[in-house]
Amino acid sequence: MTRPAVIIAGGGTGGHVFPGLAVAEALQAMADADIVFCGTARGLEARVIPERGFRLEVLDVLPMKGGGVAKAMRGSAVALRATAQALGTVRRVAPRAVLSTGGCAAGPITLAAAILGVPVAVLEPNSFVGLANRVLGRVARRAYLAWDGAESAFAPRIRRRYGVPLRAGFSPQPYSASENGAPRVLVMGGSQGARPINERMPGAIAKLAVRYPSLDVMHQAGRGNEGAVATAYAKEGVARVTVTPFIEDAIAAITEADVVVARAGAVTIAEVCAIGRAAILIPLPHAADDHQTKNAESLAKDGAAVWLSQAAADEEALASRLDRLLADAGARVAMARAAASRGRPNAAHDVAADFLGLAGIPPRLKANAAERKAAV
Numbered sequence: 001m002t003r004p005a006v007i008i009a010g011g012g013t014g015g016h017v018f019p020g021l022a023v024a025e026a027l028q029a030m031a032d033a034d035i036v037f038c039g040t041a042r043g044l045e046a047r048v049i050p051e052r053g054f055r056l057e058v059l060d061v062l063p064m065k066g067g068g069v070a071k072a073m074r075g076s077a078v079a080l081r082a083t084a085q086a087l088g089t090v091r092r093v094a095p096r097a098v099l100s101t102g103g104c105a106a107g108p109i110t111l112a113a114a115i116l117g118v119p120v121a122v123l124e125p126n127s128f129v130g131l132a133n134r135v136l137g138r139v140a141r142r143a144y145l146a147w148d149g150a151e152s153a154f155a156p157r158i159r160r161r162y163g164v165p166l167r168a169g170f171s172p173q174p175y176s177a178s179e180n181g182a183p184r185v186l187v188m189g190g191s192q193g194a195r196p197i198n199e200r201m202p203g204a205i206a207k208l209a210v211r212y213p214s215l216d217v218m219h220q221a222g223r224g225n226e227g228a229v230a231t232a233y234a235k236e237g238v239a240r241v242t243v244t245p246f247i248e249d250a251i252a253a254i255t256e257a258d259v260v261v262a263r264a265g266a267v268t269i270a271e272v273c274a275i276g277r278a279a280i281l282i283p284l285p286h287a288a289d290d291h292q293t294k295n296a297e298s299l300a301k302d303g304a305a306v307w308l309s310q311a312a313a314d315e316e317a318l319a320s321r322l323d324r325l326l327a328d329a330g331a332r333v334a335m336a337r338a339a340a341s342r343g344r345p346n347a348a349h350d351v352a353a354d355f356l357g358l359a360g361i362p363p364r365l366k367a368n369a370a371e372r373k374a375a376v
Contacts, residue, residue: 003034004361005093007057009109010101010123010132011039015265017048019125019348020101022165024054026352030363033356036093038086038109045105057089061104086112097359099123100140106132114139119358122154123351125164125266127298128291129153142358144351146266146344147298162351163344164270171345173255173275175336177329182214182240185322186257188247189222194263196310197282198222198229201261204318206236212326217241218253251275258332259325261318264296264307270347273304276340278332280321281307304338 006027008020017039024035038057039045049056061082086108090098098113100106100122114120114136122133122140127147129137134153137143143154146164185205189197198221205217217238221229223245230243247253254260254275262268264283272279281299283292296307306325308317325332344350356363 003032004359005034005036005095006355006359006361007036007038007090007093007095007098007109007113008101009038009098010103010106011037011045011049012043012103012105013265014044015125015267016101016103016106017043017045018167018267019123019165020099021048021052021054022167022348023099023123023351023355024052025167026165026348027356030349030352031356031361032364033096033359033361036095038089039103039105043103043105057093057109059085059089059105059108061108082108083111087115090116090118095359096361097121097355099355100133100136101125102130102133104132107136110136111139121355121358123165124150124153125270126150126291127294128289130288130291142354144354146270146347147295149294149298160351160354162354163347164266165348165351166267166270166274166345167348169251170271170274170343172340172343175276175278175333177258177332182216183212183258183326184216184218184256185326186253186260186262187217187219188250188260188262188268189220194222194282194284195225196313197261197263198225199232200313200315200318202229202232202236202238203315204322205233205238205241207315207319208322208326209238211323215240215326218247218257219243220247221245259322261322264292264299266291266295269295269299269305270344273299273339273343274345276336276343278325278335279305279339280318280325281305282310282313283307285310299339299342302338302342303335304342305335 010016036055037049041058059082090112097119100110120140121142122136123144124133127149129150137154143158145161226243226245233241260279264281281296283296299305
């Protein structure tokens, strides 16, 4: 008997790829279904999706924003061709439903599904809704949201505010600030690193080393950047630092941190909030529609983080903000608790469960019963 299929469409960056993967893994655990991803050959999905054992259908599509009128026109022409290709993909896969995670690859497949009468859902992890999801929201039957600011883009009847889907293991970890233990700073510039953060953090940490001689630093520099960042720390005389291209165990790294310095992408801040840690956020200024700044502002207004613009986040400012938090255990605890109050560790399960209902795919009832019994 052929298993029912669903499509998860989108990609480009980790903010589009990893929430989709989290939903896919939750779907695998909950139901017997074939899960097919659709993306591009250039985005992060081209490497990550096959590594996780999922099938990836590739479309030829270009971004339509960020390059002026000429790029937008070229992208529009490619999108029309990609939509024609997508119609063939949807007919061949025959999904029960399609989930858009945003990005330029999401539009053609999701529009093709809507044309063919396949139920469509959109996943918007940011506080500001991107172009693809704003358009697709008009044909969507569900909109899975994480922030207040995104709600106005979708009809009330289709909105479900579940949070940003994260893989299993991201859950609240109570924070107790120790006055005697070595303080630990975690630096994350995203899966590909962030050049301004990579360049400025070694000097900022060096300024703190005299006051905090036992300070430990874990720095995710991005693939290909780790050598230069490690050299920069060495030149500043900072010895207690681990520089890595990518942190495989982000759960442990965030849990062990006293302060996290990071970009303000939806996945990063969802991970920090799911665990509950103090954070200094430096939004990417060129993110689409400046959505990272809006993410950072949303957390800061609730005391769940502090943020600096990239222009303002020089070595002096970074050292000053870190010093304030490292010197004030009470402030770190309060910020960690505020962050945890914004966390949604069950988002992937909640999205997957609702999406299965939209697709008309029954969950594994016997398996679910066994899991509940084992948990008692």
